[in-house]
Amino acid sequence: MTEFTQEEKIKAALEAKFPGSVTNALVQRRNRVWLDLAPAALPEVLAWMKAEGFQYLSTVTGFDEGENLGACYHMNNNAMLVTVKVRTPRAKPEIPSILAVFPVAVSYEKELEDTLGIKVLGLPPGRRYPLAEDFPVGQYPLRKDWKTEDYLAQQAALLKSETK
């Protein structure tokens, strides 16, 4: 693994700096590092990474794994992409907001709330994004148990009752 010096360096630094919080760190290939993180440590770890040159948060990918919901934070220092993955139980999905570190993350965090129903603690209230204003509250389309067919059937029934 000597060919990936930069990648190994950032991985080792993260593991040494945040023991216990950072787990399963992996150098996947050149310029790609993946790691799992305890949600509570998220703002602190991202702030440290930002100071270390990872100035861009490229995007946040929310996901549904069944038992857990979660989000991948794709950190970017232009060449290297470090994906920080946090998981939160489906029964009570909560992730701390990172707006203090990356103010630009506001639409990514709103997306987590809107499409996956992950509560982002510290996200100021406001207009919803990206779903339509009249999209039913409490439905989270990117969850695996949300089926497009059910939604369409529901909408068709609603439309029928309105036209009567």
Place this chain on the structure above:
Amino acid sequence: MAKITIPFGPQHPALKEPENFMLVLEGEQISGSTINLGYNHRGMEKAAESRTYIQNLYLIERVCGICSHSHTTTYITNVEELAKAEVPQRALAIRTLIAELERVHSHLLWLGVAGYEMGFETLFMYTWRDREQVLDCLELLSGNRVHYSINTIGGVRRDVSAEQKAEVLKRIKFLEGRTQYYIKLALEEPTIAARTADVGRLPPEVALERGAVGPTARASGIARDVRKDEPYLLYDKLDFKLITHNTNDVFGRLVVRALELVESYKMINQVINNLPEGPISVKVPMKIAPGEAVNHYEAPRGEDIHYLKSNGTDKPERLKVRAPTMANLQSVSYMLEGGWLADVPLVIAAIDPCMSCTDRAAVWDQKKGKMAVYGWEELRKLGIEHYKHRGIDFSKL
């Protein structure tokens, strides 16, 4: 003076796409703005989960009408990485060729839109006429003007013949001449300077803080380009310059895009003249082993990033797309603040949000009271004849 908040969009004549800007005005000056998005949310990420990898290729192509090649290339780079497929060099070269042609087409389109927004409609007419040359190149190579569908998992769908190479080079040579004229125009024309200098300012530290990408970031002096930072396709073998400018305004964004056109022509020439021999695609199995990949790509508007997770079936578990405009819109609200209401369309257009186009027109003949539908060839002929009368002869092309 009292502050007034006015909505700008989602439906507004100056906007090409539905998005909403709430502008706080003090007289004619903007003192604050918020951007509301989501009017064009189509649920593609959810749709991708119920389609096979190959079907998704055509879905992803339609994320954007202009960066269609950018999105599919990012997507299949992920798929091929997960499938551990070795894509032939010739396929990578053809992808690079299409990518740069797409950049030329997009930047010329932007020059036109910028000209239009600043009231310089001649520039709009000129660049969109010249853009037809590059659209013709794309049609020649792929069979289509906008959604080229050249990519397939494991390679490309069409090879490039010697005649096609010659034809593309001929058109690029013409565009090189035209672009020199645009660069001269951008740098010397007083109307452009008056309309763009110091408009929509974005200092480097703000661009960095707000995560600006592509020409928007480069016009603020940030040397950020995925083609240089993490070369994909054949970019590590090509000789090109990373263009930056330090005026931090709409003028800088114009100069960066005009100069990038020259770099793209250079790359197109290099790729065509050194096209590697060999097959253009390899077979990739339908089912892909579980894994995760994330890749980025320098689209004409900036960094495009996709995340893909596979689960062992022929359909993806999760696909995430972040297009460059999403990253750049964060900078727009800063650019608008302190500016004038009249500059709003230009500032928004300066990050180059996208729009689509059509290739036929219906014309109502008032004298005869008849409707005539012009096809592509007839319209083109009409255009050429029209310019011939004005002393510009394109019939040699």
